[in-house]
Amino acid sequence: MTGMADSVGTLASVDADELTRRVLRVPGVRDVYRPVTSLTGTPATLARWIKSTPAKPSGAVELNTKDGHVSIETSIATDRDARSVIVAREVADVLRGAAEEAGHTDATVRVQISRIA
Amino acid sequence: MNDLTRTQLDCEKSLDELSDYLSRDRTPYDESIETCPECLNALEALERLGPLSRDLLAEDAAALPPLSDSWIGRIMTNIHREMRSGRSVPISHSDPHVTVTVTEGAIRALIRAAGDAVTGILVGRCELLGDLDTVDAPITVRVTASIAWGESVPGLADEVRVQVYRALAQHTQIRVVSVDVAIEDVHIAERGDAPSSEGERP
Numbered sequence: 001m002t003g004m005a006d007s008v009g010t011l012a013s014v015d016a017d018e019l020t021r022r023v024l025r026v027p028g029v030r031d032v033y034r035p036v037t038s039l040t041g042t043p044a045t046l047a048r049w050i051k052s053t054p055a056k057p058s059g060a061v062e063l064n065t066k067d068g069h070v071s072i073e074t075s076i077a078t079d080r081d082a083r084s085v086i087v088a089r090e091v092a093d094v095l096r097g098a099a100e101e102a103g104h105t106d107a108t109v110r111v112q113i114s115r116i117a
Numbered sequence: 118m119n120d121l122t123r124t125q126l127d128c129e130k131s132l133d134e135l136s137d138y139l140s141r142d143r144t145p146y147d148e149s150i151e152t153c154p155e156c157l158n159a160l161e162a163l164e165r166l167g168p169l170s171r172d173l174l175a176e177d178a179a180a181l182p183p184l185s186d187s188w189i190g191r192i193m194t195n196i197h198r199e200m201r202s203g204r205s206v207p208i209s210h211s212d213p214h215v216t217v218t219v220t221e222g223a224i225r226a227l228i229r230a231a232g233d234a235v236t237g238i239l240v241g242r243c244e245l246l247g248d249l250d251t252v253d254a255p256i257t258v259r260v261t262a263s264i265a266w267g268e269s270v271p272g273l274a275d276e277v278r279v280q281v282y283r284a285l286a287q288h289t290q291i292r293v294v295s296v297d298v299a300i301e302d303v304h305i306a307e308r309g310d311a312p313s314s315e316g317e318r319p
Contacts, residue, residue: 033152075154085217112217114222
């Protein structure tokens, strides 16, 4: 499913678990989920992949590297009392900041709000 | 569309499974449900629907107009359809390396919750009409609902409209040009959530 990736899971200074913890610390974030938007395949394939994923925090933020380019992706639930637009932007900034800390200044970040609860 | 896509969410869970899980008070803990945003959105909607349907069974012999099973069935179908992730609705960000979106399923769940929060209202169907893929495109929201017997249709329809506008403004960048609310059914108010006129014909 992430077959395009050369490597998965770590930057020079942080790993996916640490990124997940950082995302969960952003005010207004209620939960973090594995992203599925970048995956290809049938719903059944996706479902099998979802069922096979480990419990949080492992991999709730997905970190991929291809040809030296880092991409970070995650899906979040926001608090209904918060302002989801602002929360999601802050999550994106946290992830971009982490990539920049590790020297990946051109890393791409995708954040999807999948639940407002 | 095959049977799988008609009867199950993208994660392969069916509403029947989720309903059973709810009826067991979410025990034993099912990680595949509790960590799936689609399932959690659907569970929340089912939780709001559940007490009403149980009350209707208790009130079955009453003379007041019941919410028909078929209408509840349609709500269940709509919940199933609406809780899928659907389109990714963009949220602007100043950094070109960043993409931020909110799923259509999350927005529909938000609209449903906002409508259901109005006392005497039970949302039937939510639709987002327009180009959701483009920031600032005009979007029309259509909501159908059932209203508790004895309540004011114009009053509660207005309240639903206000709550939906408010929720979408708080959580999305959608440019909502109108929220159209159609009251299509009447039901008996839920116990503890009843209007003062419950049991009296208006």
